Amino acid sequence: MKIAYKALLSGLLGATALTCGSAAMAQDDTLKIGVVTFLSGQAAQSFGVPAADGGKLLVAKMNAGEVPAPFDTVGMGGMQIELVLIDEAGGATVQVQEFRNLVQRENVDVVVGYVGSGDCLAVAPVAEELKQFTILYDCGTPRVFETAEYDYVFRTAAHASMDNIGLARYLKAQGTEVSTFAGINQDYAFGQDSWADFTAAMAQIYPEAEVAAALFPAFGAGQYGTETSALMSAQPDIVHSSLWGGDLQAMVLQALPRGLFQRSEVVLSAADHILPPLGKQMPEGVVIGARGAYGFLAPESDLNTWWFDAYEAEYDVMPVQAPYRMAQALLGLKVAVEKAMADNGGTKPTSEELAAAMQGSTWDSPGGLIEMANANGHQAIQPTAFGKTVKDAEGNIVLEDIVRFDARCVNPPTDVIALDWINEGFPGAQCD
Amino acid sequence: MNNTLKVVVIGAIAALALMALGFAMPRWLLFTATKAVAFGIVALGIVTLMRGGLVSFGQGMYYCVGAYASGQLAARYGVTDAFILLIVGGLGSGLIAAVVAPLVARYRGIFFAMLTMALSMVLYGVLAKINAIGGSDGFNLPKPTFAGFAPQDGASDIALYAVAVATASLCAVLCRLYYDSRPGLIALASRENELRVEYLGASVFAVTARNFIIAGVLAGLGGTINAMALGHVDPFFSYWTTSGEFVFIAILGGYASAIAVFGAALITELVRSFSGSYFPDSWQLLLGIFLLAVIVFLPLGFGSLWARRRVTPPPADEEIRS
Amino acid sequence: MNLALTILIDGVIYASWLFIVALGLTLVFGVLRILNFAHGGLYALGAYSAAVTVGWFTGHGLDGWFTILAMFIAALAVAVIVTPIIERGLLRFFYGRDEVLILLVTYAVFLMLEDITKLIFGVDPYYVFEPRTLLGNVEIGSLFYVGYDLALIGTAIVCGLAVWLGLRRTRIGKVTLAVIAEPEVAATMGVNVSRIHLLAFGLGVFLAALGGALTAPLISVQPGISVSVVIVSFAVVIIGGLGSIPGAAIGALIVGIARSFAVYKVPEAEIFIIYLVMVVVLIFRPEGLFKPIQARRI
């Protein structure tokens, strides 16, 4: 048994030595950013890899000083940016561990990451404990700042309540008549929350409408034949879904020939990313959201045109929501870094300085103006938009009937719980 | 009593040495080591089952029960004392294991593995539904305190690591004593030949049920430690991949030794973490190769490197020679 | 329309898909005593190669029914290329070892296949649209069903019968049954056991890949499709009794109909209904539904 302990001890010592060797002090002229997103598993294709690609592209352009004004300085505050990419797969347990490794072993200056809501909820308190400036760039759950306060954690994208409030508003704006509606959402927090927000918003906007069916297929189920039959039997006016990625594509492919899209109007809260891959297979007349004004839905601006073209030129496909949200996080970070350096005399900013600089800041992004307006300046609000699929002259699917919503029309005011705001009838909403 | 004394002394020395090592570790390794120790405790439960000839693919269930029981106590009722939480987590999962044990104790081989896995998946599905405890996103819990002390920052990490090591050492010592005892030998015999054990007058059912409850308690302790270390608990604790990771570690450690699993857990965590950092696109490939290599080159696990003697304990123990 | 009938049709379509995948799993277990976790990875490989093959066929003007042929060719190609590597190169060294250990070996293979598939095909999705349009739509009650989906039922029946009859009516099948029952005796009587193993595993791979190929038109082929499939088909073969072909069929039907029932009646339970069924079946039939009780010789 002695040998055993000796082996264990030497293993531990070896690992210690390894770290001490590799943990070279971070350089002052580079900013090391840990980027965490899905590189394997179900979310890799739709969210993780495009976001990582977008991040790599934008960082390369920033390092070369090729981003249009006002972001045309080299790198961030003159520092070259170095990315450390980590796979988000493996659940919250693994992500807490990898977050600590990023901060304590890889000595990154900033962490930007997390698509999964569970990962965001688990990582946020750890970031706070380690006093590590951290940007949550994608995850949708409103709970992050509704149930806790953080000094070092920021989310540079609006939470998912916006998507479902916006959908209900869009239906009203289009004059759609709804007497019954149904939902098909994945059986985990994002799906359940999306459905709860949507039904609550519908109750305000369409008080007469009734729920015809609420289906909760497992995450990654892949087979939606039964669900399609159930939705078609219920014959609702509207079918709501927050499905995304492979699950959503499978649902569309399986339900399309069976006539679901003829029988009901389908509204998808987060579906823009399936349009480029599905191409002409996508049916017409489907309401599409992108969890923001992204891609087809993005507002016209020089920044957006540059971003759209640069991404398309690099990857031969249009950018969808994931790279947009990564870009808006990195642009916001750049603004914060440069603001902090202007205040501290030009040295590399600490986490505290970065947090102070980002709190309540605003910046332009390809998807519109980002305002860190909620949760004491830690939670972004942003404008959003929705549109309806239609075939253009060449038969390609594009979006028409695009309706934009101001950030304060679809996001709750600061310090108001999203669901409460909906149930109270959107007090203080500013829709033009 | 010589054997008992020897095992206890070695366990105590090892615990103290590992705790001392905690002060020398970089902080990220401290956390990884704490998590590995917790995983090792759960895997020790599987090792105990393996000595009775069974492998559970559902230990995530008891890991999860321990984490939820102690986590709810901490998050909802503000009980943050690590020792109380450990007792609650261990007893809570032990209780559930005791309820399940009579149900699963007559199953063997792949059916035992699959039944335990199915049960853990049912728990996963149910927990993901209960919004009052966070649904599929789980919930966060406050930092643990230690008998009235609430250490800050790094000290808290070290304190938790020390508690984890102490718990693990206690578990390993008790397990080693159990393995070496008469009931332990009978359990090992029922791994090799159930029929004979029954015909000699012992109940394999009782042996299995006992091992299963021990494994449940150990899983609950591991779950509690990880809940405290992570500050977060979610239904994923009960997902089959979590259980699979425990089996992975237990097989790597092998059933010969009560301590090899802890080394196996740490090595697995380091391999996974470093391959994930440096090869984010192909860490699964590397993990697969690592697993295959261990199975091919060390079929009885790391423990077999030094503990082969223990599989077939020699008769001439020191007690006889002395 | 009658709700019970809808539940039945949807359940049976789902069961057919499950059965095709589970058939290979149960066959491989029956012959080799291997519960093959890598089955899911092979399923994904089948889907990818079907997407590529069908694309190649249509690109060369071979559309229509040729695309169905292309899917079978794709599954066959996966079996021919992968079987020797996995079975000859790895698994045969583990025959006779503990079942759970072998499960872990195949889990390692599964992990490796995940990344290898990603390295070969990338993360961008692949599609196979054409085969699903060939058979048109069928109206049952007020619902439309896609002919292709209904044809899956027939395909499942054909696959099941072919394997089942093949084992009982052909020479090689009877030899295989002999190897299952008494491997040592079969070997001493001059049966080339390792060839039987290779064939059986190859057939298992083919069925996994065929399951993936036939599913490809229903989904977007991309990383992550392999995991949920393998756990569900484990449930099917455990419920039915490991190694039993009729068991796999019944298991698939039970799981399919239970799931379909849950979608209509208790959507909250859909996520764990399969595992619940598995627990209940195992409690009443500890070795699944179709396990002959074997008295041990003492």
Next chain:
Amino acid sequence: MSIPVLEARNLCKAFGAVVAADDISISIEQGARLALIGSNGAGKTTFVNMVTGYLKPNTGTILFEGTDVTGMAPRRITRAGMSRSFQIPQLCEPMTALDNVLVATGIAATGRQSWFRSAHSRADVDAARAILDRFDLVDYADQPVGELPGGVRKLIDIAMALASKPRVLLLDEPTSGVSSDEKFPIMDRVMRALEGESAAAIFVEHDMDIVTRYAERVIAFYAGTVIADDTAQAVLANEDVQRYVTGRKR
């Protein structure tokens, strides 16, 4: 007359259409040396399996020391005082001979099974070695049983059955599968080990030389029935036995 140590009354057992035991009634006295003979499928092993609880008779009663043990689980029957050895030795293959016996003595031991007391305590090891010594097996004590020759394995199997100090010991073909010149030494050792024990020994046997040398009483089975039950000499002289069992005239 004292109560028989083992009494079977009207045992019947059928496997589907095959009748393996048809109204078997046997009474066995304390300390008996009894051989069960019969061709394959005659019902000997079925009888042993029923008596030791592996099979449950369709009808009939088994009394052990006057207590009804019909349908009891094997381990309860062992605990009651009746144990058995196996035609194919049932050993824990990777464990040593000594450990195998320690398992047997450990299970047989009454009282509290402490978790803090080593299974290899001096007293336990000495006792186990003593049992091995009775079978002349001490030399093999430290070898894994999986590596031992067939005859030695048979003896270890029997030694394990004897560890619980049974009042009835059933030996299922103790000499099958060993070479003919090993048979007598094995049986000699078994009988010597039984000396001083009050156990009745019942052995299923095919070799008539063994039967004549070691059995005081012989029961012959044919087609699930007892066709003869008497002294060895008388049974082997029985015409039915010669026709259906031994197949030759002596």
